[in-house]
Amino acid sequence: MSITIGIPRSLYYYKFYPLWNTFFEELGAKVVVSDHTSKYILDQGVKSCVDEACLPVKIFHGHVLNLKDRVDCLFIPRFTSISKNEYICPKFGGLPDVVRNTLSGLPAVIDTEVNLRKSGKNALLAAYDAGKHFCADKRHIRKAFDKAVMCYRQYKKQLMDGKLPGDIFDKKAPKSKAHGAKPLNIAVIGHEYNLYDRYVNMNLLQKLKSSVANIITVDMLSEELINEKTRQLPKRMFWNFGRRAVGAALHLLERKDIDGVIFIMSFGCGVDSFVCDLVERRIRRESMIPFLVLTIDEHSGEAGMDTRLEAFIDMIRWRCSCENNLPAYG
Ligand code: SF4
Structure with missing residues (x-):
């Protein structure tokens, strides 16, 4: 039976979901995405997260709670940088630790580091790190990664053409x-x-x-x-x-x-x-x-x-x- 991996429908989901989904599916995993954000998810996130956190981080907690009992593992990458010589908000770097220390009863968390500050090639290293939980063959992981990157590029092109992620993911006509x-x-x-x-x-x-x-x-x-x-x-x-x-x-x-x-x-x-x-x-x-x-x-x-x-x-x-x-x- 395939491993189910949970992806919270929050934060970088809107940027990288097509890439992650293709990558894990190519490695034989079943991808489960949390429900659309709702008042319940928001309230759960607000209740479980520290008051000082920003709204998106609180909502992320709500999505993790929405997923935790229906998957074998959760994918919460540790983002430091997503482009050369640039950083992103430090809250992304600490997210896996914050979630682990705030919420109890979580399944295993795959917290691969994504740090492309020095080179875009580090994305492949991140893929090997995340992929090893599903497959021991590095060549197969490489193939899955290449296909995922292709899907990601198509997704970016669709966004540039004026489509919105919701319409693309739900396959709805605008x-x-x-x-x-x-x-x-x-x-x-x-x-x-x-x-x-x-x-x-x-x-x-x-x-x-x-x-x-x-x-x-x-x-x-x-x-x-x-x-x-x-x-x-x-x-x-x-x-x-x-x-x-x-x-x-x-x-x-x-x-x-x-x-x-x-x-x-x-x-x-x-x-x-x-x-x-x-x-x-x-x-x-x-x-x-x-x-x-x-x-x-x-x-x-x-x-x-x-x-x-x-x-x-x-x-x-x-x-x-x-x-x-x-x-x-x-
Ligand atoms: S950049 Fe950081 S602090 Fe700002 S909304 Fe995003 S996660 Fe929150």
Whole structure:
């Protein structure tokens, strides 16, 4: 009988699930993903996690609890870096230890370290480390890894083409937009786990789509384009998320078709607090593009979020039609 491995539908699930799923399935494992985030999962996470943690980490705990009794092992990689010469938030590095020391009755945890700071080749070493729990043959692990990387590249291409992870994973066709008002181009910047988890962001992307807005996310921009823009900064960014968010913002500033930018921020997130500030300063200083920050935590109410979103969209539409009939970008 095959080993069942649990993958929490949280944090880097939205970035790497196609890669992990293919890799483990190729090694003969059965992959089980936790349920979609719900009030119950959130409450369980909040109850079990330390108060100081950010919302995404609390939700991650809820997903682990959702999985723990139905799998043989859990996959909680220890991420240090996912790109050369860059780091990610240190909370990812300590995540397996935090989870182990907070939650009881867990199955085995596979906590492979992923550290690509020095070289992208370290991804293969991480694959050997994770794969050894399922297969002793290194050649077979290598083959599974190559196939997983192929799926990952296809996934990234689908994101660049404008698809959302939820639609790709659930194999759903994207909903068509209502006809009528002229579509607005709204860029949404934020961590994948805030952007693509519909419960966390209270279905923000779908709401934007139904307000007749085309959504532009950082995943829809090429890495080359982002890097070209971040090279203009006086100092190199060493946070992966920071580089991508600021590079995307600099690109959006130069486009003539962006009607508004929304930044989704987690309350209590150190990385977001300065990345959002940098993005906001550049946008406010160098453009007339309306900018909205939505901060989410476990107390965020949907009514408050909807009101702000509707006011933002109404303001952009009003501006387009009444303020000398100029578009938001000047
Ligand atoms: S980057 Fe921010 S939101 Fe993400 S895990 Fe770290 S503190 Fe939490």
